[in-house]
Amino acid sequence: MRIEVDWTRCDGHGLCALLLAENLGSDPDGYPVVHDTAVARDSVRHARRAVAACPALALRLVRD
Amino acid sequence: MTTLHRPAAPTAYGSARLLAGATHGVRADLAAHRAVHGAQQHRTRATLVEETGAVRLLGRGGAAFPVSTKLAGMPTGSSVEVVVNGSESEPASRKDRTLMTLVPHLVVDGALVVARALRTRRVTIAVHDTAAHASLTLALEERRGSEPHPERVSVRLQPARFVSGEVRAVLRGLDGRPAVPPGHRVLPTRHGLGGAPTFASNVETFAQIAVLVSLGARRYAEVGDRAEPGTTLVTLLGDVPAPGVAEVPTGLPLDALLPAAGGPVLVGGYHGHWVADARGLRVTRPSLREAGVPLNAGVVARLPESGCALAEVAAVAGWLARQSAGQCGPCLFGTAAVARDVSTLLYGRPAPDVSARLHGLVRRGACAHPDGTAAFVASALTTMTAELDAHVDRGGCGRPYLAVLPLDDGVR
Ligand code: SF4
Ligand code: SF4
Numbered sequence: 001m002r003i004e005v006d007w008t009r010c011d012g013h014g015l016c017a018l019l020l021a022e023n024l025g026s027d028p029d030g031y032p033v034v035h036d037t038a039v040a041r042d043s044v045r046h047a048r049r050a051v052a053a054c055p056a057l058a059l060r061l062v063r064d
Numbered sequence: 065m066t067t068l069h070r071p072a073a074p075t076a077y078g079s080a081r082l083l084a085g086a087t088h089g090v091r092a093d094l095a096a097h098r099a100v101h102g103a104q105q106h107r108t109r110a111t112l113v114e115e116t117g118a119v120r121l122l123g124r125g126g127a128a129f130p131v132s133t134k135l136a137g138m139p140t141g142s143s144v145e146v147v148v149n150g151s152e153s154e155p156a157s158r159k160d161r162t163l164m165t166l167v168p169h170l171v172v173d174g175a176l177v178v179a180r181a182l183r184t185r186r187v188t189i190a191v192h193d194t195a196a197h198a199s200l201t202l203a204l205e206e207r208r209g210s211e212p213h214p215e216r217v218s219v220r221l222q223p224a225r226f227v228s229g230e231v232r233a234v235l236r237g238l239d240g241r242p243a244v245p246p247g248h249r250v251l252p253t254r255h256g257l258g259g260a261p262t263f264a265s266n267v268e269t270f271a272q273i274a275v276l277v278s279l280g281a282r283r284y285a286e287v288g289d290r291a292e293p294g295t296t297l298v299t300l301l302g303d304v305p306a307p308g309v310a311e312v313p314t315g316l317p318l319d320a321l322l323p324a325a326g327g328p329v330l331v332g333g334y335h336g337h338w339v340a341d342a343r344g345l346r347v348t349r350p351s352l353r354e355a356g357v358p359l360n361a362g363v364v365a366r367l368p369e370s371g372c373a374l375a376e377v378a379a380v381a382g383w384l385a386r387q388s389a390g391q392c393g394p395c396l397f398g399t400a401a402v403a404r405d406v407s408t409l410l411y412g413r414p415a416p417d418v419s420a421r422l423h424g425l426v427r428r429g430a431c432a433h434p435d436g437t438a439a440f441v442a443s444a445l446t447t448m449t450a451e452l453d454a455h456v457d458r459g460g461c462g463r464p465y466l467a468v469l470p471l472d473d474g475v476r
């Protein structure tokens with residue numbers, strides 16, 4: 001699975017970086033920094049949680 | 065009679081094809097066009113796929129995608145849309161406007177070839193300047209009497225904006241929505257204009273297709289480099305022997321278009337890369353991409369040594385920041401911060417965060433604007449070390465800002 005950010009929607013709340021630290025960090029403005037788009041199997045649960053928590057509906061988990 | 069704006073006469077290195085008959089800067093009307101290129105021809109989709117593949121025709125906008133592959137992947141039928149992207153929105157580039165104003169019939173021929181091959185009658189030409197609009201509209205009028213065709217070609221004037229040049233933004237604008245790229249991946253070939261499968265490409269791509277069907281693949285490939293045969297259009301500016309649009313055979317050493325010595329060279333326009341000189345570079349999309357300096361839409365500039373190179377970079381960086389459509393945070397804030405950093409360096413003060421900020425632009429937007437901005441600024445900073453030293457050590461290089469790189473194309 002891959003994690004994708006819709007940059008036109010993201011408001012930089014920074015929440016996702018806390019919930020999916022394996023893949024995401026934050027820049028000084030709070031926008032996510034994608035270290036790795038590939039979500040490991042062990043992290044899928046975290047990724048789902050981040051997707052659900054994003055207040056801007058900016059995250060998507062897609063099958064490769 | 066409609067009066068048409070005349071661009072500066074283009075130059076041909078070797079024999080002109082696209083611009084054959086137009087190198088004096090005079091628009092080719094239908095009769096003049098037919099005298100050079102012959103009658104309108106058509107191809108089946110299979111033949112067109114084969115011919116564009118045989119000459120390795122690449123899209124002439126920015127992405128340089130193989131035309132043959134794109135054509136082969138299209139469905140056919142009456143709902144398919146053909147879109148000619150003429151919204152050349154980078155002020156430094158003039159090649160598409162030159163084609164549309166001087167040889168509009170070549171562009172229309174190419175669009176009709178593609179439409180017929182895909183068995184559709186729906187053709188849209190999106191332009192953003194009035195001269196191109198007038199020339200194409202006149203071209204369609206000229207055909208109405210003597211060469212009626214079943215395809216409906218509509219020429220549509222779109223608002224001028226940098227990101228609008230991006231094809232997905234153009235398609236959205238044509239659909240009456242804000243002309244900005246969508247946030248998610250969409251393929252215009254599947255979901256384009258009005259949601260229909262759309263073959264969209266740059267103006268020059270269609271003009272090349274018209275030349276290809278007129279000459280045939282074998283004659284088309286008699287000129288140019290084997291990796292990308294034929295000719296290509298470039299827009300040259302700055303300290304060059306012949307500024308303006310030029311048609312060159314592919315494979316030509318880039319040096320042949322530039323003076324023997326001079327300031328830094330910009331390849332690929334405002335989303336392109338700076339190099340200290342053009343030695344070893346040849347004008348083909350594959351070889352320039354391999355060298356890390358993609359040709360993009362064909363803008364090549366050489367700065368004169370008499371001016372301040374860093375000031376040119378700072379001016380364009382500021383312009384690029386103003387072109388952010390503002391929909392993506394990292395692009396909006398990042399391009400502005402990078403532009404401020406370049407100005408800081410111009411005034412001889414350190415900008416310690418500039419590398420991190422440039423890095424933060426990469427792949428963090430809905431379109432390639434932040435990536436292109438990062439490429440332009442990062443390559444400038446690595447190429448112009450002597451200039452940077454002069455600014456940091458002495459607060460400036462003492463040379464004036466010459467505004468060689470235009471920021472406004474004066475489009476009305
Ligand atoms: S949680 Fe959503 S809105 Fe917030 S930074 Fe992450 S992607 Fe952007
Ligand atoms: S990346 Fe920048 S220019 Fe592109 S859509 Fe987002 S905000 Fe607009």
